[in-house]
Amino acid sequence: MLNTRWMLVQVEETPIAVSSYSETYRSYIQFAKQNATAGLAPCNSFGGTFSQGSTAGQLSISQQASTRISCAALPLETKYLEALPRTVRYEINGKELRLYDATNSLRPLLVFQDHAE
Numbered sequence: 001m002l003n004t005r006w007m008l009v010q011v012e013e014t015p016i017a018v019s020s021y022s023e024t025y026r027s028y029i030q031f032a033k034q035n036a037t038a039g040l041a042p043c044n045s046f047g048g049t050f051s052q053g054s055t056a057g058q059l060s061i062s063q064q065a066s067t068r069i070s071c072a073a074l075p076l077e078t079k080y081l082e083a084l085p086r087t088v089r090y091e092i093n094g095k096e097l098r099l100y101d102a103t104n105s106l107r108p109l110l111v112f113q114d115h116a117e
Contacts, residue, residue: 001090002031006097006112011080013107016042027080028115037061041080042073048084059090059099083109 008016008027016027029039031050038047046066052059061084071077086101086109098108 001092001097002033004097005030005115007115008080008110009113010108010111011076011083012109014076014079016076029084029112037064037084039064041066041077043069043071043077046081057089057091059087061085061087061099080110 005028008029010016027040027042029037031037035049035051036047037050039045044067046064048062048064050059050061063085064081066081083099083101087099088102089100089105091098091100095114097112097114099110099112100107101109
C-alpha cells in the first residue's frame with residue numbers, strides 16, 4: 001500500500017474516467033511511510049495523514065486539506081474527499097485497493113488501481 005500511486009477508479013457507485021486536467025493525469029492518492037497522504041482529486045491537490053490499526057486491514061484517514069480551484073467535477077471531488085475520513089478498513093486484491101466505511105463491508109466507498117510507472 002505504501003509509496004504506491006493509487007489511481008482513483010470509482011467513488012461510491014460512480015466510475016471515474018479522467019480528471020479535469022487531461023486524459024492522462026488522473027485522480028490518485030499516495031500513502032507515505034511518515035503516515036502522510038498526498039493526492040489529486042478531479043479539481044484540486046490534497047494532503048493529510050493516515051494510520052493503520054493493529055488489526056490487518058484497519059485504516060483511518062484524516063480530513064484532507066486541499067487547494068480551492070473550482071471545476072465541473074467539483075461535486076464528484078467533494079464525494080471523494082468526504083469519503084476518505086469515513087474509511088475504517090481497506091483491502092488489496094491484486095492491483096486494486098478498496099476503502100470501506102463502517103456501514104457496509106461489501107460495497108467499497110472508493111476503489112483505486114495500482115499505477116505502475
